Amino acid sequence: MSSGLGGDPWSNDLDLITSAAQAAGVAALGFFGANPKVRFKTEDRSPVSEADYAANDILKDRLLAARPNYGWLSEETDDDPARLRCETLFVVDPIDGTRAFIAGRDVWCVSVAVVHRGRPVAGVLVAPALKQIYQATLSGPALLNGARLEGAAASGKAQLDVALGEDLLKKMALPARTLIHRVSHVPSLAYRLAMIADGRIDATVVKKNAHDWDLAAADLILARTGGALVDMSSAPLIYNRQSVMHGMLMAGSKHALAALADAGLGDMEGDGTLGH
Structure with missing residues (x-):
């Protein structure tokens, strides 16, 4: 899915991370509901599955090959302090909602952002089991499956x-x-x-x-x-x-x-x- 934001300075990065996140989502979906192997991290006992690693590998390979000068920060990659010297980097969660993923619930997504000087400038969430793709750039609209998002109602609710x-x-x-x-x-x-x-x-x-x-x-x-x-x-x-x-x-x-x-x-x- 193309962002359709050709005049946006970050549109090429958005198209790149969207394509990579879709590929990672397809890979993760292959493990969904199939009892993937799971281990628990020693630092916080949070679960990580073989699907998380497979999605992470796809994202890292595709994104850093296309932007070798960008830094890298991912939940499933050991942190490299070199990222702190990078003006621009990818910030990645291969599967956000791993517990839901393991339990067979469909509310999980691949999350990828381009962060520039401390703030996100392009971002995508791909939720394969829900067939949803959220996208945005710093100067463009937020999109859901290509349609512009208008956001929540402004007021008037008692709760x-x-x-x-x-x-x-x-x-x-x-x-x-x-x-x-x-x-x-x-x-x-x-x-x-x-x-x-x-x-x-x-x-x-x-x-x-x-x-x-x-x-x-x-x-x-x-x-x-x-x-x-x-x-x-x-x-x-x-x-x-x-x-x-x-x-x-x-x-x-x-x-x-x-x-x-x-x-x-x-x-x-x-x-x-x-x-x-």
Whole structure:
């Protein structure tokens, strides 16, 4: 699928990462529902499957062959500090939502972003089991399967549909709790942000320890629909730092973020719970 954004300075990169992400998605789909081999990482006990590695290999081979001067950051590749010297790099999650993938749930995606000087400038989410492709560049519209995304409705709702853990909801002050209709957990963080971009939910609250690769592509897609992903002081995220982990975050339409801030959500601190 071509982005159709020929006048955009990052359109060639978007076409490149879209093609690579589609190929990685096809490879991952071959393992989906077929009981792939799984191991658990020693650092956080998160699962990784043979499908994650297969998708990662395709992405790394294709992307770095086409852009050998770009840096590389992937969940499934050992971190190389050389990326910090790169003005531009690929930020990759071969399968965002691995737990869902292993369980046979279809809410998972291949997430690829081009990050330039700390911010995403091209991003794609390919959700093969759902037959969906989200795309955006820094100066172009956000697209879903080639059609422009307009984002969430601006206002007028008595309650906001917010994806967050029940444990976080219980810790919120009463004004924030009464404002929220809790949406059940969406296992892929990247896809959860895409759901805000396409208007299915209004916002999400992200526990601490999300990583660059979970966020970068979806951050841009959401931003190009008028929404935002921010930290609890409402500042945008900076990517490709020495640490690629982030503290507690919130994302939503501008209206939803303003309403949550007014209700005191920004005063919450992360609870230290792993996962997002």
